[in-house]
Amino acid sequence: MKHGRISYNGAVHQVTEDSGRVRLADGRLLQEGDFQWLPPVEVGTVFALGLNYADHARELAFKAPEVPLVFLKGPNTITGHNAKTRRPADATYMHYECELAVVIGKTGKNVAKADAMDIVAGYTVANDYAIRDYLENYYRPNLRVKNRDACTPLGPWLVDAADLPNPGALKLSTRVNGKTTQEGTTADMIFDIPTLIEYLSSFMTLNPGDVILTGTPEGLADVKPGDVIETEVENICCLVNTIVDDQTWFAPV
Known part of the structure; x- marks a missing residue:
């Protein structure tokens, strides 16, 4: 459902x-x-994976990580389907990131990989925008890159985990103004969902409503105000979002 x-x-x-x-x-x-x-759930802690697809790491000329590269996002970053996301006037390269989002459904601590999928409630789609020229370094994506207001649309639907038995083999795609610019598959994730849950729960408790953004494959493109971005994950949903400029973003309602 x-x-x-x-x-x-x-x-x-x-x-x-x-x-x-x-x-x-x-x-x-x-x-x-x-x-x-x-957003389809009231989000708790949002964990975001950096460079979790080898092709994306190569695209950015980075070495693939040997352990999960994870950073946190605040609740201010999350917005819904058909929402607007701001491209600041000083940005020179802003790109989408189509991601499979894993929603936790049960409290878990020290969860073994073999039991990890038992605490998953379901899956949705995220688009975790990044402004590449704001990035300070490889290991610590800074606040301006990943914690800007409404920089991460989520949704529109949450699919029950029971209805998606193989989340490790789903196609991902992004379209900019109707043109396909990104294609990939969750089969290419470096760290799969059970590995991520085992890793995160080894040092902190996972709670219902927590969301894991599992990374994006290669195929990035600069997006400009007026662009309509569709990020889609097979058998889940298509998430639509529009880029706006500062004038539109800050205009009185």
Whole structure:
């Protein structure tokens, strides 16, 4: 089943997908445009993987990491489907990152790799934008790169883990204004989902609502204000987002 969250008539609603439409808990079906998409879960800690695809590491002329390269993101970074993301006027290269997002469903500490998938609630799609010229160094992506407001759209749907038995073999793709610019597969992740859960839970407790962004394959491209970006993961959903400039971002509502 696919689950989502929306803002409708001044309240937050849990919804499900019904033949491409949005169904409220009371059974009413809504049309796109009647509501605002929210991230499909109330996120807790967001873990983001750097260079978790070997082809992406080569693309950036970095050596692939020998242990997971993980950094944290604040809740201010997360926004929903069909939202806007700002490209600052001083940015010279801003790119998308299509990622499989793993949502934790049970509390876990010192979780063995063999048991790791038991604490996964489901999967959604993330687009973790980066401004490459803000990057300070390889090992510590700085706050301006990965913790800008609304720099990480998430959603629109969360697919139950039981409905996606093989998340390690999913196609990922990105389209900019309808043109495909990125293609890859989760089979090429350096550290798979069980490995990541075992690693993270070895030194900190994972809790329901925590999200692991598992990295992006090669195929980056600079995006500009006005570009419409579609990031899609096979059998999950397609996440749409629009880039805006400072004038639009800061305009009075």
